[in-house]
Amino acid sequence: MKTLIVYYSMYGHIYTMAKAMLEGVREIKGAEVEMKRVPETLPQEVLANMGALNAQKAMAHVPVCTIDELGTADAVIFGTPTRFGNMCGQMRQFLDSAGQLWANDALVGKVGSVFTSSATQHGGQESTILSFHTTLLHLGFVIVGLPYSFKGQMRIDEITGGSPYGASTIAGGQGERMPSDNELLAARFQGKHVAAIASRMTR
Numbered sequence: 609m610k611t612l613i614v615y616y617s618m619y620g621h622i623y624t625m626a627k628a629m630l631e632g633v634r635e636i637k638g639a640e641v642e643m644k645r646v647p648e649t650l651p652q653e654v655l656a657n658m659g660a661l662n663a664q665k666a667m668a669h670v671p672v673c674t675i676d677e678l679g680t681a682d683a684v685i686f687g688t689p690t691r692f693g694n695m696c697g698q699m700r701q702f703l704d705s706a707g708q709l710w711a712n713d714a715l716v717g718k719v720g721s722v723f724t725s726s727a728t729q730h731g732g733q734e735s736t737i738l739s740f741h742t743t744l745l746h747l748g749f750v751i752v753g754l755p756y757s758f759k760g761q762m763r764i765d766e767i768t769g770g771s772p773y774g775a776s777t778i779a780g781g782q783g784e785r786m787p788s789d790n791e792l793l794a795a796r797f798q799g800k801h802v803a804a805i806a807s808r809m810t811r
């Protein structure tokens with residue numbers, strides 16, 4: 609059973625969550641997991657103006673995903689920062705190259721799951737994940753979220769991401785907040801949950 613974690617991250621928040629997701633997948637016996645990033649679409653000077661170059665350097669060793677690799681996995685976990693309440697353009701462009709996979713029913717019946725990050729607490733995490741699900745349904749994925757058996761999403765004693773739709777983190781207006789322990793636990797839980805379901809489905 610193979611799980612692919614495919615993400616875009618500009619400042620490293622989604623990347624940090626993706627690493628926790630990967631640890632969660634590894635908790636399932638026999639689960640193979642790979643982490644890949646989607647191709648960058650912004651020019652270097654724009655990334656420099658956005659103050660993203662250091663974070664990009666820290667992720668340079670993560671291989672870039674090709675669209676056909678989606679067809680080789682039993683489960684795909686997608687990570688995207690919120691852009692105006694939707695997935696980021698880099699992820700959109702990546703998925704918009706899945707036409708052949710769609711035409712050949714190549715992704716039908718695979719497990720799909722989504723996690724996200726936003727600057728503000730109510731800045732569109734749920735809309736990002738739910739609108740992402742629309743694309744996954746067109747492609748034939750069986751959607752898995754973050755069930756309430758992850759009790760950390762009930763917390764109100766501290767600010768935290770995480771909803772039944774998927775794990776999430778709140779990055780702050782300047783990207784100054786990195787994922788909290790609770791948010792990382794949510795990511796880990798989701799990774800394990802996806803891998804457990806995918807291994808049941810592939811048996």
Ligand SMILES: Cc1cc2nc3c(=O)[nH]c(=O)nc-3n(C[C@H](O)[C@H](O)[C@H](O)COP(=O)(O)O)c2cc1C
Nearest residue numbers: 617618619620621622689692693725726727728731
């Ligand atoms: C063009 C643009 C649009 C954004 N839109 C939103 C938004 O709608 N709501 C929000 O809370 N944050 C928004 N953000 C902030 C990003 O979601 C935030 O930088 C990101 O979650 C950090 O994750 P990363 O470090 O993995 O890229 C936006 C950022 C950019 C650059």
